[in-house]
Amino acid sequence: MRPIFSLTEGCVDYDGNHVLHDVDLTINRGEFVAVLGDNGSGKTTLMRALLTLTPLDHGYLTIDSVPATRFREWNDIAYVPQRLLSAGAVPVSVAEVVATTSISSRTRFQWWSRARKMAVRTALEQVGLWERRNDRLDTLSGGQQRRVLIASALAKGATVFILDEPTAGVDGENQEMIAGTFRLIRDQGGTVILVTHELGTFTDLATRVVILDHGRVSYDGPAPGPTRAHDHGVHHSEDLRPIEPPSTLFGTAGGDAS
């Protein structure tokens, strides 16, 4: 399997404290990885480091087997933040937000290509918000706005998705819809990296779980999906013993599965 991200001895310091401490992590294409941890565990910093938004103080990162500083194929990686940094300043329509992710220096001179418009339409239909395309983003509910950001990622045509707390503050119906979208992506061979404090509807999707605790990886192994738990006959399999995951982490899982 080809690694998409490979981090070696990754360290990030902030005000003299280690936020990430000697993290070794390789994520292969086709994996569905859930990065879990409490607030302050370093999971967000790890995500930002992988995206090169936060520079490493020590360590080495390759993306698609290329040193991160020389990586250029950003079209293949889609990042879904919790919200837009400057949403609500000037009115922005749903369609404009979704079209934004296909903007890059390479597409500078292909403003309105038919393929681009189709990609926006397909993505918005996929998240069920095509009818809202001309509405202001900030008139949508929090869960719907999250679906718009997911549509942006889909419209980009990427195969690697990095999601920041995709279900936090999102109601049940929207959570199901979001999980359904990424189930499809997983089944089509896409790579998904999910950073969250609670797996929720994603429990039976993740193939691998990485748990961070105080900036270190405390668990890295298979996810305790319902199938797996069923196979082994226990919810807390041997794999999970070293980390004693809080029950809330996988708590809501059982109900949705079956």
Add this chain to the structure above:
Amino acid sequence: MSLFQYDFMQRAFVAALIVGVIAPLIGVFLVQRRLALLGDGMGHVALTGVGLAFLVGSAPIPTALVVAALGAVLLEVIRARSRTAGDLALALVFYGGIAGGVFLTSLAGGKATTSLNQYLFGSLSTVSATDLIGLGVAATVVLVVLAIFGRELFAMSLDSELAQVQGIRTTLMSTLLTVMAAISVVVGMRTVGLLLVSAIMIVPIAAAQQLTRSFTVTAVIGVALGLVSTTAGLTSSYYLDVPPGPTIVLIALAIFVLAGLAGYVARRRSRLARR
């Protein structure tokens, strides 16, 4: 129309039309980035350019253009180097700009100090034919840059981190936007004046966004309102015999109040309709 019989008024109108188009086009990005006061700061910096022009006897518009553009780059460098002190960087460059401008103008002495007012609040009679060429070139540069980089600037303004993960060079785009704000300020220097020019970048956009649902439409309506403000402001300035800067800005503000009321009524009506 009697006011068009004077050459200086014709030139002032052309200058006003250029500002009315360019300023809101840059302003919409500044408002999106929550940097509405950046234009003000660039105006202060351009003042140093005007002071320098007085002192060495060079043409004010090109000198102000160069100084303001350098100030813009300096600002972005300070901002990029220091993570936390974004607004502090703005403040430092701004104070330096206005102090430098008044200092250099006073050193030049004589007529310079009296004509400083024309640069601060605009003037009907000072737009020369040479000025118009300078304004035309500057405006063309802004339009060409927007045509090429507009979409990348939009992505950067919406979410700079998301843009970075798309491979957009956000520091470069940010610098480009600040330099274009500096150019727009100098373009508006003659008619609106350096102290008020930022208003014509921001107020038409603030008015437009009361009525719109998308960025593109906000920009287009912003330009339309900008043109109405500058031309109506210039006309009333001629008849009232006051500097054009204040009339242009007061008209823009009046439009903002009307747009705010209209937007309020429209939103109320659609909310009632949904019930």
